[in-house]
Amino acid sequence: MNDTLHYMQLDPVHRKYHHHQMTFSMVYAYSENFVLPLSHDEVVHGKGSILRRMPGDDWQKFANLRAYYGFMWGHPGKKLLFMGNEFAQRREWNHDISLDWHLLDDENGYHAGVQRLVRDLNQCYRSHPPLYECDYTFSGFQWLVSDDHENSVFAFLRRDNAGNEMLVVSNFTPLPRQGYRIGVPNGGRWHEVLNTDSGYYNGSNEGNQGEIHSEPVPWHYHGYSLSLTLPPLATLFLLREGE
Numbered sequence: 479m480n481d482t483l484h485y486m487q488l489d490p491v492h493r494k495y496h497h498h499q500m501t502f503s504m505v506y507a508y509s510e511n512f513v514l515p516l517s518h519d520e521v522v523h524g525k526g527s528i529l530r531r532m533p534g535d536d537w538q539k540f541a542n543l544r545a546y547y548g549f550m551w552g553h554p555g556k557k558l559l560f561m562g563n564e565f566a567q568r569r570e571w572n573h574d575i576s577l578d579w580h581l582l583d584d585e586n587g588y589h590a591g592v593q594r595l596v597r598d599l600n601q602c603y604r605s606h607p608p609l610y611e612c613d614y615t616f617s618g619f620q621w622l623v624s625d626d627h628e629n630s631v632f633a634f635l636r637r638d639n640a641g642n643e644m645l646v647v648s649n650f651t652p653l654p655r656q657g658y659r660i661g662v663p664n665g666g667r668w669h670e671v672l673n674t675d676s677g678y679y680n681g682s683n684e685g686n687q688g689e690i691h692s693e694p695v696p697w698h699y700h701g702y703s704l705s706l707t708l709p710p711l712a713t714l715f716l717l718r719e720g721e
Contacts, residue, residue, distance in 0.1 A: 521570055611639055
């Protein structure tokens with residue numbers, strides 16, 4: 479939590495110098511059973527809300543937050559989100575008053591978009607065993623892109639016991655990237671099951687039109703690869719669905 483929040487608070491132009499803060503958790507991930515919290519302690523005592531820590535204008539703040547939640551749900555470990563974070567409350571939590579539910583009055587607003595994303599992340603997580611079944615074993619996780627400091631891109635595979643694969647890709651810069659190639663160990667069709675930049679969540683609606691097919695182009699030491707569109711400040715979930 480501390481490393482990733484520090485990374486997310488940085489202006490995207492500086493994130494390439496702190497790339498390790500998003501990868502370091504996997505160095506010790508299998509030494510214990512972890513919960514990934516964005517907890518009560520992070521939204522009190524003058525720290526402000528999680529949203530307020532995100533850099534940029536309102537569009538970028540919400541895009542950063544959505545991308546961060548996507549990375550968190552894709553990462554091994556169980557999740558904990560403190561009240562108010564599920565719709566990106568702007569002000570610090572106050573135990574004397576209710577949450578700012580009025581922020582959801584605008585169904586087309588940024589806050590409602592975050593609420594819809596958290597709902598869909600939960601549903602996606604429950605529906606796809608690669609995101610949870612092998613949390614505690616090395617077989618459930620594989621880095622595909624962990625060293626692209628310059629572009630602040632991360633990509634990893636999650637697997638379940640049956641060998642089903644979910645690809646998680648995060649782009650933590652505000653620049654969309656066309657034709658970004660990622661090597662994958664298996665060929666097939668990949669279905670884009672979640673995109674935090676979807677217009678449904680008030681993103682810019684960049685993406686891969688629902689699915690993409692792998693190509694027999696060796697990349698990243700794998701025999702196949704995908705040429706992806708990476709939306710700005712966004713995380714993608716892509717499920718392999720066979721040949």
